[in-house]
Amino acid sequence: MLSTDRLKELACAAIDEKAGEIIGIAQDILAHPEPGFSEVRTSRVVAKKFTELGIEHEQGLAITGVKGRFAGGAGPGPKVAIIGELDSLLVGEHPHADSETSAAHACGHHCQIGMMLGTTMGLLTPQVREQLNGEVVPFAVPAEEFIEVERRLQMRTEGKLEFLGGKQELIRLGEFDDVDMAVMCHTASDMGERKFAMGGTSNGHVVKYVQFLGRGAHAGSAPHRGVNALNAATFALQAINANRELYQEEDTVRIHGIMTKGGEAVSAVPAEVKLEWRVRSGTPDAVVRNSAIVDRCFKAGAMAVGASVKITNIPGYLPMRHDNTLQELFRKNATALLGESSILVMSPRRNRGGSTDMGDLSHVIPACHPYTSGAVGAGHSKDYVITDYQTAVVNPAKIMAMTVIDLLADGGATGKEVLNRHRPAMNKDAYVKFQREQAEIVEFSGGD
Numbered sequence: 001m002l003s004t005d006r007l008k009e010l011a012c013a014a015i016d017e018k019a020g021e022i023i024g025i026a027q028d029i030l031a032h033p034e035p036g037f038s039e040v041r042t043s044r045v046v047a048k049k050f051t052e053l054g055i056e057h058e059q060g061l062a063i064t065g066v067k068g069r070f071a072g073g074a075g076p077g078p079k080v081a082i083i084g085e086l087d088s089l090l091v092g093e094h095p096h097a098d099s100e101t102s103a104a105h106a107c108g109h110h111c112q113i114g115m116m117l118g119t120t121m122g123l124l125t126p127q128v129r130e131q132l133n134g135e136v137v138p139f140a141v142p143a144e145e146f147i148e149v150e151r152r153l154q155m156r157t158e159g160k161l162e163f164l165g166g167k168q169e170l171i172r173l174g175e176f177d178d179v180d181m182a183v184m185c186h187t188a189s190d191m192g193e194r195k196f197a198m199g200g201t202s203n204g205h206v207v208k209y210v211q212f213l214g215r216g217a218h219a220g221s222a223p224h225r226g227v228n229a230l231n232a233a234t235f236a237l238q239a240i241n242a243n244r245e246l247y248q249e250e251d252t253v254r255i256h257g258i259m260t261k262g263g264e265a266v267s268a269v270p271a272e273v274k275l276e277w278r279v280r281s282g283t284p285d286a287v288v289r290n291s292a293i294v295d296r297c298f299k300a301g302a303m304a305v306g307a308s309v310k311i312t313n314i315p316g317y318l319p320m321r322h323d324n325t326l327q328e329l330f331r332k333n334a335t336a337l338l339g340e341s342s343i344l345v346m347s348p349r350r351n352r353g354g355s356t357d358m359g360d361l362s363h364v365i366p367a368c369h370p371y372t373s374g375a376v377g378a379g380h381s382k383d384y385v386i387t388d389y390q391t392a393v394v395n396p397a398k399i400m401a402m403t404v405i406d407l408l409a410d411g412g413a414t415g416k417e418v419l420n421r422h423r424p425a426m427n428k429d430a431y432v433k434f435q436r437e438q439a440e441i442v443e444f445s446g447g448d
Contacts (some may be wrong), residue, residue: 001131001200002127002131004405004406004409004410006207007127007128007131007405007409008333008401008402008405009301010125010127010128011122011123011125011128011398011401011402011405012122012337012398012401013125013404014121014122014124014125014128015118015119015122015394015401016058016141016394017052018118018121019118019390019394021392022114022115022117022118022121022391022393022394022397023114023393023394024057024159024391025045025049025113025114025117026110026111026113026115026386026389026392026393026427027110027116027389028045028128029042029045029105029109029110029113029114029177030096030105030110030386031096031367032098032103032174033088033089033091033096033097033098033101033103033105033110034086034087034088034101034103035087035088035089035101035103035145035147036086036087036142036143036144036146036147036148036152037062037063037064037142037143037147037152037155037160037161037166037441038064038087038157039064039086039142039143040064042064042086042087042113042140043059043064043065043066043086043140043142044412045113045155046066046084046086046113046117046140047059049117050066050138052068053070053120053121053124054069055068055070055120055124055138056067056069056070056106061170061173061175062141062142062143062161062166062169062170062173062175062184063142063160063161064086064142064143065086065139065140065141065142065166065170065175066086066139066140066185067137067175067232068120068137068138068139069135069136069138070124070129070135070136071134071135072129072130072131072132072133072134072135072136072408073128073129073130073131073132074131074132074133074411075133076133076134076409077132077133077135077411077412077415077416078134078135078180078181078407078408078412078415078416078418078419079134079135079136079137079178079180079181080134080135080136080137080179080180080181080182080183080404080407080408080415081137081138081139081179081181081182081183082116082119082120082136082137082138082139082174082182082183082184082400082404083112083116083139083140083141083182083183083184083248083358084107084112084114084115084116084117084139084140085109085112085113085140085141085142085144085166085184086111086113086140086141086142086143086166087109087129087142087144087145087147088103088104088105088106088107088109088110089103089104089105089106089107089145089147089380090102090103090104090147090148091104091106091380091381091382092104093382094106094381094382094384095382095385096385104382105267105379106379106380106382106384107145107186107187107379108186108187108188108375108386108392109145110382110386111162111187111374111386111389111393112185112187113184114389114393114395114397115142115185115260115372115392115393115396115397115400116138116140116184116397116399116400117138117397118138118393118394118397118398119138119397119398119400119401119404120136120138120339122397122398122401123136123401123404123405124447125234128405128426130403130410131409132152132404132408132412133408133409133411133412133415134180134407134408134412134415135405136408137178137179139179141166141167141170142166143164143165143166143169144165144166144167144356144357144358146164146165146205146207146278146316146317146355148214149207149276149314150209150260150274150276151210151349152164152366153209153314162204163313163315163435164207164314165316165317165357165360166316166357167357167358167360167361168317168357168360168435169430171360171361171364171428171431171432172432172435174428176361176365176428177362177428179188179365180365180366180415180418180419181323181326181365181366181367181407181415181418181419181422182358182361182365182366182367183326183330183367183368183369183400183403183404184358184369184400185369185370185371185372185396185399185400186356186369186370186371186372187372187373187374187375187386187392188371188372188373188375188379189373189375189376189377189378189379189384191344191373192372193341193342194342194343194344194373195234195334195338195342195343195372195373195391195395196334196338196342196343196344196370196371196372196373196395196396196399197343197344197345197346197347197370197371197372198327198330198331198334198343198344198345198368198370198371199322199327199344199345199346199347199350200323200346200347200348200349200350200351200352201282201318201319201320201321201322201324201348201349201350201351201352201355201359202317202319202320202351202352202356202359203252203280203281203282203317203319203351203353203354203355204280204281204282204283204284204286204316204317204318204319204351204355204359205278205280205281205287205316205317205355206277206278206279206287206288206313206314206315206316207277207278207290207314207315207316207440208257208275208276208277208278208279208291208294208295208298208311208312208313208314209274209275209276209277209311209312209314210233210274210275210276210277210298210309210310210311210312211272211274211309211310212229212230212232212233212236212272212273212274212298212301212302212307212308212309213229213271213272213300213307213308213309213310214226214227214228214229214232214269214270214271214272214273214277214305214306214307214308215227215269215271216268216269216271217268217269218267218268218269219266219267219268219269220267220372221254221398222232225269226268226269226271227271227305227306227307227447228270228271228305228307229263229270229271229272229307230262230270230271230273230303231304231307232273232301232302232304232305232307232309232446233259233262233273233275233301234301235300235301235304235305236297236298236300236301236302236309237297237301239296239297239300239301240255240293240294240297242369243297244294246293247290248286250282251281251282251283251286251290252280252281252282252351252353253279253280253281253286253290254278254279254280254281254353255277255278255279255280255290255294256277256278257275257276257277257278258275258276259273259274259275260274260275260276261273261274277294279291279294280316280318280324280353280354280355282319283319284318284319285313287316291313295311295313295442298311298444299444299446302445302446303444303446304443304446305446306446306447307314307446307447308443308444308445308446308447309442309443309446310441310442310443311441311443311444312440312441313439313440313441313442314323314438315317315435315438315439316355316438317355317356317357317359317360318359318360318362318363319351319359319360320356320358320359320362320367320369321363321367321425322348322357322362322367322368322369323362323366323367323368323418323422324421325366325414325417325418325421326366326367326368326403326418327345327368327370329403329406329407329414330368330370330399330403331343331345333399333402333403333406334370334399336402337395337398337399337402338395343352343354354379356369360431362436363424363425363426363431364424364425364426364427364428364431365422365424366418366419366422370396370399372391372392372395372396372399373388373391373392374386374387374388374389374390374391374392374393374395375387375392398421414426440448
């Protein structure tokens with residue numbers, strides 16, 4: 001029987017051998033970006049590679065998800081998911097944006113697919129696989145970026161989905177019921193001289209789709225006959241800004257959004273204005289509290305001009321909870337590969353400000369979501385690009401493969417330890433119930 005260290009050497013050697021291939025897959029996905037629940041081509045790329053690798057898999061999960069599975073050769077044991085996210089953002093100015101859709105990988109998810117496949121290839125090395133207990137579940141998941149809210153609401157109306165985030169919907173569908181723990185890695189551009197980071201947390205959030213309704217009229221000859229929905233929205237945004245002194249510093253509050261419709265013609269009083277808005281905070285209680293403040297501001301805007309407003313509150317994501325044992329395994333393997341000076345461990349209270357549906361999954365099963373360098377530019381901007389694919393794809397593939405070996409070698413003892421120590425914040429049914437309770441439609445007439 002080979003030692004764990006030797007198994008790691010073999011897996012890493014296999015990943016090095018396939019480095020050009022997995023980087024090529026990532027770059028191919030970069031050139032063909034697709035936003036959430038539309039990742040048809042990207043999911044086909046993953047499914048084709050699973051087939052080539054001889055991995056049994058399911059397709060079409062939460063519309064575009066692809067879930068593989070292969071057993072270790074040493075018998076039963078824990079089931080570990082290796083996650084990669086399929087979707088892109090919409091950043092039309094990005095150098096790799098699709099000219100027709102404005103889709104662009106301005107967050108590095110294309111690298112996640114490369115590293116997920118690289119990890120899988122390393123673990124499929126025959127001498128490695130035969131000494132693993134349990135199962136490995138490579139899982140390409142859709143729609144982590146919570147965008148195009150109106151389109152997703154229409155998909156919900158059509159019965160194609162219920163929750164509007166990919167992992168949210170997969171949890172609801174039971175696609176993680178047969179998974180014991182999950183790991184993934186994300187690219188980052190804000191790590192200084194460090195090459196790998198772990199720890200910290202993320203914001204929870206609620207998503208708002210807001211419609212202000214007024215009354216149209218000729219903007220030149222009869223504006224007094226109209227009710228200006230754009231003015232209502234403008235007042236609401238001013239009210240949100242006027243409430244910023246209420247937001248607690250420790251809650252890492254972020255309130256932001258976009259206007260997707262501001263009227264139809266400059267010569268007409270705007271009768272309908274649409275917003276997509278986001279309220280982020282560090283705890284679920286703070287999200288609820290700050291969401292109520294923002295709703296109050298939307299109502300105030302409607303009242304100011306006599307318009308009406310409809311606020312569709314949509315369950316967003318939960319803060320990230322890193323499993324301590326998984327995080328320590330990542331730390332040790334990253335240190336062994338890259339050196340201690342290259343590793344950053346953030347305080348559990350360090351909130352990066354963004355949100356991820358990996359936070360939702362981490363409330364249900366043990367999970368860890370570290371970061372790798374290799375990118376430059378501000379995330380979600382035209383400047384966010386991968387400049388070092390070895391660091392952004394190959395290194396994290398090795399670190400995840402090494403971590404899975406720790407979990408599933410030697411009878412799966414470490415994986416079983418993770419399960420024995422873990423105390424979930426909620427089970428699947430409680431999670432689904434909680435998220436459904438967050439869904440709410442608020443209607444208010446400011447003209448009454």
